[in-house]
Amino acid sequence: MRSSSFKSSVSVTHISTATAILTIDDVNFLLDPAFGNHGDFQQRDGVLLTKTDDPALGLEDLPVIDAVLLSHEDHVDNLDTSGRTMLNGRHVFTTLDGAKNLAPRPGVRGLAPWESTTVTLNGKQFKITGTPTQHLPGGECTGFVLESPSFGVNEADGLPNVVYVSGDTVHIPQLANELPKRYHVVVALMNLGKAIAPLPTGPLQITMDGAQGAQLTRDIGAEKMVPLHFESWKHFTESVEDARAELAADANIKDKVVWVVPGVKTVIV
Template sequence: IDAVLLSHEDHVDNLDVLERTLLNGRHVITTMDGAKNLAPRPGVQVLAPWQSTTIKLNGKEFKITATPTQHLPGGESTGFVLESSSFGVNAEDGLPNVVYVSGDTVRIPELSTQLPKKFHTVVAIMNLGKAIAALPTGPVQITMDGLQAAQLTRDIGAEIMVPLHYESWQHFTQDEDGVREELEADAEVKSKVM
């Protein structure tokens, strides 16, 4: 493990006790709360939405840009865009070819409008499962379902979509079959799903 893109560190489905020990001596890109809670680790960097940093791994330079998310009210979470000169530039739009990693989020308009203006998404890796958090104010959806993921895939023009993070936890209300059913119901997206 050379680097860790950590959408948020306060849930064990993202970072458990054993995994925390793996962060020592590695590049970790995360939120402000995440960095504070992981201190003191010198390799931890904070990125706010649309901020970028560059790291060098195995002789290659990678630019990492944080993306906005909407997860738990009042909590910090982030997504990521990975960019490298080795990924090239899209011939049609002149935008850098990138990998987008959603982190835990529902679909938000800012992603749909800003990602395609700034980047050409070759691969979109999306956390799904339609996780529902039971809050005092009522249930809140905190990760995308298949329909939201299909819409975001279309909106950002992703060439390939990789669904993940939708099983093994009780708060997921949509399993792999449910996710795939909704993704594959969209004719444009169906052929893009891995």
């Protein structure tokens, strides 16, 4: 049930992969800034990843950015050289390891799972909480829950209304079980694509596919779900057509899914 106490507007502008602008009222959050054009990108661990498309917007097209939500800083499809310029002089929320690696930038704050901090951006107060993920073994990655006084409390369950950003993760019990106990999710942004990492032990799925995204949307009771991170890289193994089909096949959530057009600001609620 839509909470009438949620008094904010939420819009999403998808740029490329996980890179997007999440606009809440007059505050712009930039998610996982990566603005490089198509080509090969070498990661810190030596792995070469291939990007197949250019971003829908360039750095010069961005509005004023109030804060950056960075799921992890060690993968080039979430943060590349061009995107790193957006971290300087801004509030940045990321993992604990990421905060150390990005030092000495004073605006960077690392969050452990379920750890929270508060910040005032453009006159609006937010509580930002890190959420668990399961991504590449040995590395840190985080999702985010955003709260604000204007979001209110859901009348049906008495839980705080929130916006959830998954970061890079597969479906895990910690999210399915804990998020609906703690929060009423009004908008969920979920990273899909079924990214596969070629490990010595064999291929490992490290982001959700459409079926897992549908399952997590059901599990957490999200009112609206916005798919991200489903195109532009060769290590993504599920096409956008297959993801659309899987989400549309789930009668419980198909009307909750909002597909956004790259480069176009789309009102979600």
